[in-house]
Amino acid sequence: MSEKWVYAFGGGSAEGRGDQKELLGGKGAGLAEMSRLGIPVPPGFTLTTRACIAYRRAGGEPPPGLAEEVAENMARLEELAGRRFGDPADPLLVSVRSGAAQSMPGMMDTVLNLGLTRDVVAARIAAGGDARFRRDAYRRLLTMYGDVVLGVPHREFERVLAAARERQGVATDAELSADSLARVVEEFEALVERHTGHPFPQDPQEQLWGGIRAVFDSWDNQRARSYRRLHGLPDDMGTGVNVQAMVFGNRGEDCATGVAFTRSPATGEPGIYGEFLVNAQGEDVVAGIRTPQPIEPAPGAEGAAAGGLAARFPEAHRELVEVCARLEAHYRDMQDVEFTIERGRLYMLQTRTGKRTGPAAVRIAADLVADGLIDEKTAILRVEPSSLDQLLHPGFDSKAERNVLTKGLPAGPGAACGRIALDADRAAAMAADGPVLLVREETSPEDIVGMHAAAGILTSRGGMTSHAAVVARGLGKPCIVGAGALHVDEAAGEVRVGDRVLREGDELSIDGSAGEVIAGPLAPQESEVLQALEGGGSVSPAADAFLRLLAWADEHRRLRVRANADTPDDARRARAFGAQGIGLCRTEHMFFAEDRIALVRRMILARDPEQRVEPLARLLPLQQGDFEGIFAAMDALPVTVRLLDPPLHEFLPHDDRALAGLARDMGVEPAAVAARAAALAEQNPMLGHRGCRLGLTAPDIYEMQVEAIARAAAARKRAGGDPRPEIMVPLVGTESEMVRLRERIARVVARVLEAEGVALEVPIGTMIEVPRAALVADAIARHADFFSFGTNDLTQMTFGYSRDDAGSFLPQYLEDKILPRDPFASLDASGVGQLVRLACERGRAASPHLHLGVCGEHGGDAASIAFFDEVGLDYVSCSPFRLPVARLAAARAALGRGERELDSV
Numbered sequence: 069m070s071e072k073w074v075y076a077f078g079g080g081s082a083e084g085r086g087d088q089k090e091l092l093g094g095k096g097a098g099l100a101e102m103s104r105l106g107i108p109v110p111p112g113f114t115l116t117t118r119a120c121i122a123y124r125r126a127g128g129e130p131p132p133g134l135a136e137e138v139a140e141n142m143a144r145l146e147e148l149a150g151r152r153f154g155d156p157a158d159p160l161l162v163s164v165r166s167g168a169a170q171s172m173p174g175m176m177d178t179v180l181n182l183g184l185t186r187d188v189v190a191a192r193i194a195a196g197g198d199a200r201f202r203r204d205a206y207r208r209l210l211t212m213y214g215d216v217v218l219g220v221p222h223r224e225f226e227r228v229l230a231a232a233r234e235r236q237g238v239a240t241d242a243e244l245s246a247d248s249l250a251r252v253v254e255e256f257e258a259l260v261e262r263h264t265g266h267p268f269p270q271d272p273q274e275q276l277w278g279g280i281r282a283v284f285d286s287w288d289n290q291r292a293r294s295y296r297r298l299h300g301l302p303d304d305m306g307t308g309v310n311v312q313a314m315v316f317g318n319r320g321e322d323c324a325t326g327v328a329f330t331r332s333p334a335t336g337e338p339g340i341y342g343e344f345l346v347n348a349q350g351e352d353v354v355a356g357i358r359t360p361q362p363i364e365p366a367p368g369a370e371g372a373a374a375g376g377l378a379a380r381f382p383e384a385h386r387e388l389v390e391v392c393a394r395l396e397a398h399y400r401d402m403q404d405v406e407f408t409i410e411r412g413r414l415y416m417l418q419t420r421t422g423k424r425t426g427p428a429a430v431r432i433a434a435d436l437v438a439d440g441l442i443d444e445k446t447a448i449l450r451v452e453p454s455s456l457d458q459l460l461h462p463g464f465d466s467k468a469e470r471n472v473l474t475k476g477l478p479a480g481p482g483a484a485c486g487r488i489a490l491d492a493d494r495a496a497a498m499a500a501d502g503p504v505l506l507v508r509e510e511t512s513p514e515d516i517v518g519m520h521a522a523a524g525i526l527t528s529r530g531g532m533t534s535h536a537a538v539v540a541r542g543l544g545k546p547c548i549v550g551a552g553a554l555h556v557d558e559a560a561g562e563v564r565v566g567d568r569v570l571r572e573g574d575e576l577s578i579d580g581s582a583g584e585v586i587a588g589p590l591a592p593q594e595s596e597v598l599q600a601l602e603g604g605g606s607v608s609p610a611a612d613a614f615l616r617l618l619a620w621a622d623e624h625r626r627l628r629v630r631a632n633a634d635t636p637d638d639a640r641r642a643r644a645f646g647a648q649g650i651g652l653c654r655t656e657h658m659f660f661a662e663d664r665i666a667l668v669r670r671m672i673l674a675r676d677p678e679q680r681v682e683p684l685a686r687l688l689p690l691q692q693g694d695f696e697g698i699f700a701a702m703d704a705l706p707v708t709v710r711l712l713d714p715p716l717h718e719f720l721p722h723d724d725r726a727l728a729g730l731a732r733d734m735g736v737e738p739a740a741v742a743a744r745a746a747a748l749a750e751q752n753p754m755l756g757h758r759g760c761r762l763g764l765t766a767p768d769i770y771e772m773q774v775e776a777i778a779r780a781a782a783a784r785k786r787a788g789g790d791p792r793p794e795i796m797v798p799l800v801g802t803e804s805e806m807v808r809l810r811e812r813i814a815r816v817v818a819r820v821l822e823a824e825g826v827a828l829e830v831p832i833g834t835m836i837e838v839p840r841a842a843l844v845a846d847a848i849a850r851h852a853d854f855f856s857f858g859t860n861d862l863t864q865m866t867f868g869y870s871r872d873d874a875g876s877f878l879p880q881y882l883e884d885k886i887l888p889r890d891p892f893a894s895l896d897a898s899g900v901g902q903l904v905r906l907a908c909e910r911g912r913a914a915s916p917h918l919h920l921g922v923c924g925e926h927g928g929d930a931a932s933i934a935f936f937d938e939v940g941l942d943y944v945s946c947s948p949f950r951l952p953v954a955r956l957a958a959a960r961a962a963l964g965r966g967e968r969e970l971d972s973v
């Protein structure tokens with residue numbers, strides 16, 4: 069027996085099923101399933117994707133048995149419709165539509181009204197039929213068939229129509245009279261004949277097979293091939309062909325056509341959301357010439373006076389509401405449907421899972437759980453973690469027009485608008501009169517006050533882990549870095565992009581999620597979810613859905629989630645966002661505050677320990693105070709404090725004013741300070757005198773910090789708190805570095821706690837951020853209670869890309885697909901990931917209770933989190949604003965459905 073090529077549907081039953089998408093294509097499977105459910109669909113049948121494959125293999129010949137099956141199914145269709153195909157008096161008309169397993173816009177789509185001929189049109193008009201409607205139907209067939217089957221350029225048909233509109237003096241095709249259409253039809257026929265050398269086929273069977281062949285052939289057309297290449301779809305799946313009895317939404321004022329979502333695809337709000345056009349066919353809606361009306365108009369909104377679909381078609385509306393509810397209940401997800409109303413009767417033409425925004429995805433998933441349609445796990449798996457970002461940050465209205473000046477790296481999500489300030493001090497001053505954008509070549513610790521004051525940050529240099537990027541993310545500020553086309557001329561007080569010049573004080577907008585720099589002001593909209601997370605005011609339904617989803621995620625994840633936070637304020641916010649501790653407190657960030665930076669500079673520029681004594685003594689109580697605040701905010705939760713890791717250049721004075729001030733403080737000549745700064749200046753600061761190297765060469769600095777930590781913990785403990793400090797050493801690359809520093813840190817902790825009369829376990833561990841440390845992880849693990857992967861530096865040093873300079877070439881690398889993604893944003897699993905895996909294995913082999921975490925930026929990236937779950941880390945740590953993404957991504961990873969595999973470079 070030969071293979072079954074054709075599956076019938078309609079009339080309350082179907083041979084196929086909704087789960088046969090591969091065989092029937094998405095559209096065919098949806099039509100079959102709706103038929104089974106008894107939902108009214110015009111009857112028809114689907115030629116399988118396998119028939120398409122067989123047709124292509126045979127060099128464009130229908131496989132044996134296909135013609136017979138099509139004929140049998142046409143006979144069944146005629147019976148159901150009560151009309152015959154090709155009947156000269158009153159024929160059955162059919163549509164032919166393509167439908168692959170995966171929707172592929174850009175493939176040939178639809179031919180309507182097959183079976184209509186010149187003689188039929190004449191006969192129907194002679195029998196008293198509506199001449200305008202008949203001719204209009206025929207001209208639609210001529211256009212679609214001419215275009216997609218016969219290859220006559222669409223614009224040629226358009227030209228004829230334009231001339232007809234002009235002759236009659238009307239604006240739209242819908243206004244063309246029966247007489248005008250008579251001439252249009254004649255000209256169309258002549259056009260086809262001129263182009264193809266043959267008259268337009270008047271044999272209905274020839275039309276039908278012409279349509280079927282054209283759909284099969286369209287699988288191999290250029291557009292379809294490029295689409296598949298772009299979306300990584302295989303070339304050998306084939307498309308289904310759906311042949312279906314025509315229903316007409318354009319038969320008069322009691323007819324209509326429309327599209328609907330069963331919930332809002334923008335916000336996820338329950339209720340039908342869609343549009344319809346009276347007396348029209350599907351392509352009229354798409355063509356956008358007439359404006360469709362909303363199905364359920366909001367009170368006061370445009371079209372509300374007309375009352376929507378219910379006012380115009382009460383019966384069909386009632387049925388549509390019921391069908392939508394049934395489809396949702398059946399598919400257990402929001403659907404996107406097409407329908408036609410013919411003489412007041414509703415027909416469904418398509419159903420598929422509806423595309424949605426991030427906020428809608430969250431709301432719909434949570435509401436479907438409440439409706440009992442899906443379980444919590446399914447809800448977690450339905451929401452892409454990255455879509456939470458849209459909810460956590462202000463955004464611009466998606467409908468607002470954007471004049472994009474240039475693009476950079478999307479370093480901090482969210483939208484901001486403000487006046488340009490080119491200098492941090494001016495940013496701080498100008499912020500008193502309204503929002504400001506700090507625009508600089510790059511930022512340094514001196515800019516911190518301006519960064520705090522600014523609504524957003526834009527730099528022309530730097531990569532995803534540059535100073536500006538890391539600080540902005542920590543602050544939750546929208547930020548774009550490495551916008552290379554931007555020329556920041558601080559001296560001239562202007563910014564140039566191409567030949568456009570913006571002056572300080574001009575208004576500018578940035579979309580840090582898209583990396584777009586936008587001319588002029590756009591109003592950012594506040595995030596309701598953020599307010600709810602921070603515990604302010606009433607909770608909107610969107611925020612409520614978000615909180616419910618995160619609570620389910622927490623129940624299902626294995627990885628714990630900590631925050632990178634450097635101040636008591638950050639720590640409090642992190643806790644509100646669900647942090648289970650602090651994974652990285654960068655102590656150098658605590659030095660950025662204005663009252664401290666001078667002391668820090670003096671400490672760094674000191675020629676000998678003697679000169680460091682005073683600044684260190686003054687820094688100690690300040691640090692202790694910070695730690696007390698952080699331990700209090702994170703009471704009973706671990707706080708990993710990292711000892712100083714300053715890229716020295718970030719702290720050196722950058723201008724004469726700073727230099728003079730410092731000289732005054734230190735009681736020396738400015739020239740002496742300048743000379744010392746010059747001596748400390750490095751060719752390659754990222755690989756220079758940083759991290760534990762500083763800790764070993766200037767031990768008193770780390771000793772002061774450890775003392776501050778231990779004293780703060782003791783004070784909290786005495787106050788009845790439960791401080792859980794952990795001390796972390798940065799940039800370790802050798803066992804001996806770890807041995808020496810551990811010994812020294814442990815000694816100071818013991819001395820302080822003994823003096824304070826407090827007993828406390830303080831774990832001491834290290835970052836793994838130098839490739840060598842990963843390679844000798846077993847040796848290092850013998851002296852460490854924990855490892856925390858610093859994947860920012862590990863990426864920098866494994867690739868050999870400077871974090872601060874990658875902005876100069878990385879955007880082009882990504883554009884040209886030399887790299888599949890930014891390795892500073894999403895872990896390079898095949899390279900850097902090997903080092904992480906190796907260090908975990910070797911570290912745990914040497915020390916079975918070794919605690920493992922990650923605190924590089926990758927700790928907040930969904931795809932990287934799936935990897936960290938797989939290699940068995942205990943926790944990830946990320947900036948507070950990324951915690952929700954991390955919580956959800958960790959749950960998805962635990963449910964075995966992490967984000968896409970991080971493929972090899």
Ligand code: PEP
Binds near residue numbers: 837858861923924
């Ligand atoms: C890292 O290198 O990944 C890290 C967390 O440290 P920092 O970004 O401060 O260098």
Ligand code: MG
Binds near residue numbers: 798
């Ligand atoms: Mg680092």
